[in-house]
Amino acid sequence: MPRSTLLIAGSIAIDQIATPNDNRKNIIGGSATYAMVAASHFADVSIVGIVGSDFPAAGHQLYRTYAKNLEDLYIANGKTFSWGGRYEKNWNDRVTLFTDLGVFAGFTPHLSARNVGVQTALLANIHPVLQKSVIEQSKAEVVILDTMNLWIEITRHELDEVLTMTDYLLINENESELLTGEKDIKAAAEKLIDYGIRQIIIKQGSNGAHYFNSNEHISVGVFPVERVVDPTGAGDVFAGAFAGTIASSGSCTDGLVYASALASVCVEGFGVEKLSNVNADDLQQRIEYLKGTLNL
Ligand code: AMP
Numbered sequence: 001m002p003r004s005t006l007l008i009a010g011s012i013a014i015d016q017i018a019t020p021n022d023n024r025k026n027i028i029g030g031s032a033t034y035a036m037v038a039a040s041h042f043a044d045v046s047i048v049g050i051v052g053s054d055f056p057a058a059g060h061q062l063y064r065t066y067a068k069n070l071e072d073l074y075i076a077n078g079k080t081f082s083w084g085g086r087y088e089k090n091w092n093d094r095v096t097l098f099t100d101l102g103v104f105a106g107f108t109p110h111l112s113a114r115n116v117g118v119q120t121a122l123l124a125n126i127h128p129v130l131q132k133s134v135i136e137q138s139k140a141e142v143v144i145l146d147t148m149n150l151w152i153e154i155t156r157h158e159l160d161e162v163l164t165m166t167d168y169l170l171i172n173e174n175e176s177e178l179l180t181g182e183k184d185i186k187a188a189a190e191k192l193i194d195y196g197i198r199q200i201i202i203k204q205g206s207n208g209a210h211y212f213n214s215n216e217h218i219s220v221g222v223f224p225v226e227r228v229v230d231p232t233g234a235g236d237v238f239a240g241a242f243a244g245t246i247a248s249s250g251s252c253t254d255g256l257v258y259a260s261a262l263a264s265v266c267v268e269g270f271g272v273e274k275l276s277n278v279n280a281d282d283l284q285q286r287i288e289y290l291k292g293t294l295n296l
Helices: 031-039 057-066 128-137 149-154 156-163 173-180 185-195 234-248 252-266 280-291
Strands: 005-009 013-018 023-029 044-052 069-076 081-087 094-100 120-123 142-146 168-172 199-203 209-212 217-220
Touching: 005 031, 005 128, 005 234, 023 031, 023 057, 031 044, 031 057, 031 234, 031 252, 044 057, 057 069, 120 128, 120 234, 128 156, 142 234, 149 156, 149 173, 168 173, 168 234, 173 185, 173 199, 185 199, 185 209, 199 234, 209 252, 217 252, 234 252, 252 280
Parallel strands: 005 044, 005 120, 013 081, 044 069, 120 142, 142 168, 168 199
Antiparallel strands: 013 023, 081 094, 199 209, 209 217
16 A cells, blocks of 8 residues: 655754753754654655755755655755753753744745645644645645644744644643643643644653543553653654654554654654664564553
């Protein structure tokens, strides 16, 4: 059977990351990068995004390796999106040091005919105006959306517009409280479902993730990672694996398991270093473990 295609629009970044143990510069990151590597396990990936003239050869190589279609990957004069983050000693709290949109500022893609026709689209974390522009051009029947606290805080109106076009929303616990005012995730999910988004996935970091629709609640745990090296990108990987699974089989339960498995691999290295070297037996072992944590 031919593989399904997943359209991914999101940030493509050069990151600077400080963890309690290490500091790294010039890591190839961004929501689209992490999501692409994860989704490539399940679907052929088409990318919508932009990089600057400073984007390194290794970054271009990564995109050639994991994406099937780069027609809508723009290369512009200027600086690639860059982001810096520092994790506190508890590893849970992250401080954003800087966000420099670079060539993403004012970027409006014109989707190629091939990408207009893709059936499933993941709008990975990026400015909601850009997410909206991609959704409006695309004929996707399934729209999966990820976002973050920054956009909820500074572009709420634009985000609300995008939410009316969303079939699956992925957010973490803090973001669900920020969006709905509800601390309890079930109450938050109910509010979002009332708002018209039929399927909500709320991630609780090391406590797992929950899927809600109007009559189902499914949860999955986490794989116990021996040593966390860098949590950056775990949310994007989760979104990419979930969306890739939805594109290929439509199964939310499988999506939760595969998303949690790949997110556990992501945090074991900086950037996509572990994710791009994961071996099939290791991944399968994580998947089997996580199937045992499902609560249907
Ligand atoms: P996560 O750890 O899942 O929140 O994702 C971290 C990645 O998101 C990093 O590689 C950043 O480059 C990227 N990122 C951080 N802030 C933003 C933002 N405001 N919009 C889009 N991408 C971002």
